[in-house]
Amino acid sequence: MAERLETICIVCPNGCRLTAVRKGNVIEVSGNKCPRGITYAEAEMTAPKRSFTGTVASVFKEMPVVPVRTAGEVDKAKILEIAARTREILLTRAYAAGEVAEENVCGTGVALIVTTDMRKVTGRTEEL
Amino acid sequence: MRYAAIVIGGGPAGMAAACAVKESEKVLIIEREARLGGILKQCVHDGFGVIRFGEKLSGPEYADRFIEEVYARKNIDVKVLTFVTSIEKENGYYRVSTTSGAGIETHEGENLILANGCRERTARQVNIHGTRPAGLMTAGTAQNLVNLLGVNPAKRCVILGSGDIGLIMARRLTLEGSQVLGVYEAKSSPSGLQRNLQQCLYDFGIPLHLKKTVTLVHGRDRVEGVTVADVDDGMLPIAGTEEYIPCDALIVSVGLIPENELAEKLGVAMDAKTKGPIVDQYMMTTLDGVYSVGNALHVHDLVDYVSEVSETAGKDVGRRKERATIEVLSRGLGYIVPQRIDVKNLEEKTTYYFRTARETGKAKLTVTVNGVEIYSKKYSALRPPEAERVSIKHLLKAGDELKFVLEEDDGGKA
Ligand SMILES: Cc1cc2nc3c(=O)[nH]c(=O)nc-3n(C[C@H](O)[C@H](O)[C@H](O)COP(=O)(O)OP(=O)(O)OC[C@H]3O[C@@H](n4cnc5c(N)ncnc54)[C@H](O)[C@@H]3O)c2cc1C
Numbered sequence: 001m002a003e004r005l006e007t008i009c010i011v012c013p014n015g016c017r018l019t020a021v022r023k024g025n026v027i028e029v030s031g032n033k034c035p036r037g038i039t040y041a042e043a044e045m046t047a048p049k050r051s052f053t054g055t056v057a058s059v060f061k062e063m064p065v066v067p068v069r070t071a072g073e074v075d076k077a078k079i080l081e082i083a084a085r086t087r088e089i090l091l092t093r094a095y096a097a098g099e100v101a102e103e104n105v106c107g108t109g110v111a112l113i114v115t116t117d118m119r120k121v122t123g124r125t126e127e128l
Numbered sequence: 129m130r131y132a133a134i135v136i137g138g139g140p141a142g143m144a145a146a147c148a149v150k151e152s153e154k155v156l157i158i159e160r161e162a163r164l165g166g167i168l169k170q171c172v173h174d175g176f177g178v179i180r181f182g183e184k185l186s187g188p189e190y191a192d193r194f195i196e197e198v199y200a201r202k203n204i205d206v207k208v209l210t211f212v213t214s215i216e217k218e219n220g221y222y223r224v225s226t227t228s229g230a231g232i233e234t235h236e237g238e239n240l241i242l243a244n245g246c247r248e249r250t251a252r253q254v255n256i257h258g259t260r261p262a263g264l265m266t267a268g269t270a271q272n273l274v275n276l277l278g279v280n281p282a283k284r285c286v287i288l289g290s291g292d293i294g295l296i297m298a299r300r301l302t303l304e305g306s307q308v309l310g311v312y313e314a315k316s317s318p319s320g321l322q323r324n325l326q327q328c329l330y331d332f333g334i335p336l337h338l339k340k341t342v343t344l345v346h347g348r349d350r351v352e353g354v355t356v357a358d359v360d361d362g363m364l365p366i367a368g369t370e371e372y373i374p375c376d377a378l379i380v381s382v383g384l385i386p387e388n389e390l391a392e393k394l395g396v397a398m399d400a401k402t403k404g405p406i407v408d409q410y411m412m413t414t415l416d417g418v419y420s421v422g423n424a425l426h427v428h429d430l431v432d433y434v435s436e437v438s439e440t441a442g443k444d445v446g447r448r449k450e451r452a453t454i455e456v457l458s459r460g461l462g463y464i465v466p467q468r469i470d471v472k473n474l475e476e477k478t479t480y481y482f483r484t485a486r487e488t489g490k491a492k493l494t495v496t497v498n499g500v501e502i503y504s505k506k507y508s509a510l511r512p513p514e515a516e517r518v519s520i521k522h523l524l525k526a527g528d529e530l531k532f533v534l535e536e537d538d539g540g541k542a
């Protein structure tokens with residue numbers, strides 16, 4: 001595991017430049033303007049997490065692709081695998097915002113959710 | 129029927145402005161696309177709403193919150209697939225001409241809220257030679273193709289410019305299985321937000337090349353490759369440093385410019401620095417009853433502030449009181465908005481947005497009224513790509529001299 005890490009906090013738009021140094025059992029973080037930066041840097045040193053955002057295909061011509069994201073953060077190492085999986089998914093009905101497109105995506109324990117109300121765009125609720 | 133306000137553009141700015149107008153006043157939103165949401169429709173990534181809602185939302189989620197409010201409000205009419213072609217000033221109101229499936233129409237409004245967003249600088253506006261083959265596009269066009277149409281226009285691409293949309297698209301295309309060979313930036317520092325460098329480039333090992341640019345695009349019908357070269361301090365390519373990179377697309381992300389053709393034709397005074405109209409603290413332009421909000425006013429980094437600024441304008445509709453303005457003077461700033469203050473209608477606090485003229489180390493912003501300091505704020509570092517927001521309490525009267533000065537801590541002018 002890395003002993004020292006210089007990174008940029010992605011939690012909020014401030015984008016603080018963080019330095020994390022492992023000292024025995026503790027990780028010392030500097031450069032953060034708020035406590036969330038500490039949590040972020042600690043995770044970067046041990047098990048980095050990210051949210052996935054992207055699109056999946058749908059059968060509706062008004063909306064050939066639909067925006068999706070993971071409902072929470074997943075292991076950063078899983079992001080490319082989730083991306084590959086989203087390229088295979090096809091939605092055949094109009095989902096509401098927040099509805100699950102796929103449970104436990106790529107075994108992460110986190111669901112992939114739709115982030116817009118497809119019914120408003122397509123004007124449909126039934127399956128095609 | 130004459131509306132209290134006609135809002136041009138149904139993006140986040142137009143929607144927030146419309147929803148802030150008193151419910152007793154009729155409002156019309158005119159949007160050229162099939163649905164409301166503006167650019168947010170294609171911003172499928174997250175990071176929106178952290179300031180306003182305390183949540184990391186995707187663009188569509190942020191937009192949906194406003195879209196619901198717009199349709200729930202009885203005083204707001206919406207026309208989509210309707211394009212505003214011209215605006216005329218009449219006696220006490222404005223006449224807006226549109227084209228749509230219904231043909232040519234006119235609408236009357238006592239106030240106008242210009243919320244028509246910004247456009248991207250294109251390859252034509254930076255100095256690239258070669259023809260204009262398919263595969264040469266702006267980052268926003270690439271974003272539209274991938275995120276709205278589901279078409280991936282670039283299997284192996286180079287990105288020119290380190291603006292946020294380019295960085296976001298570097299990640300997006302990578303996730304779509306494309307190979308992003310690198311981001312080339314002629315300046316010595318990147319123009320996107322720091323967090324986007326981390327989460328869009330470094331996370332995926334995409335290289336960022338500073339002080340390098342694309343000098344030539346190869347390929348007649350389709351992009352076949354680009355030539356990149358180092359640039360000198362004057363941003364001119366250095367002979368002998370050229371390198372050929374085979375690729376099928378060049379994606380350009382070299383900045384956004386407020387869209388103001390309609391405003392200019394109407395005779396609104398413009399600010400050469402923001403490329404948007406000159407406004408007071410209520411976002412009213414130099415024409416009575418004409419407001420400018422969102423990215424049409426100046427390019428905002430965060431949509432959260434777009435909403436905030438737009439609400440200020442919406443709330444002001446119908447106030448129509450007497451105004452008296454003074455100019456906001458500045459030194460060391462790239463720009464400041466508002467550019468003038470209506471001293472007759474001051475509120476408790478006034479919010480200003482500014483950008484530093486150049487990158488600084490430790491710096492101090494000092495605000496004076498008639499030479500007397502009334503506010504100061506210290507910064508550990510400032511970069512032109514990152515706008516700052518300050519909220520200031522001041523008492524002002526006609527004839528006062530209000531000045532913002534930004535200086536680097538070493539005493540030199542920032
Ligand atoms: C390609 C691109 C990507 C961006 N990505 C991000 C991002 O990731 N994060 C972020 O915070 N900001 C981003 N921005 C900035 C973003 O534009 C703003 O945050 C926000 O969308 C601005 O809101 P707006 O309402 O001012 O403009 P817009 O969202 O652009 O809305 C303007 C609306 O006006 C309509 N319109 C224009 N002219 C007319 C006319 N003549 N008649 C009728 N309607 C008209 C347009 O169709 C559009 O719907 C991006 C900007 C662009 C151009």
Ligand code: SF4
Pocket residue numbers: 009010011012013014015016031032033034035036037038
């Ligand atoms: S440390 Fe806090 S203030 Fe700095 S970027 Fe992270 S969340 Fe934002």
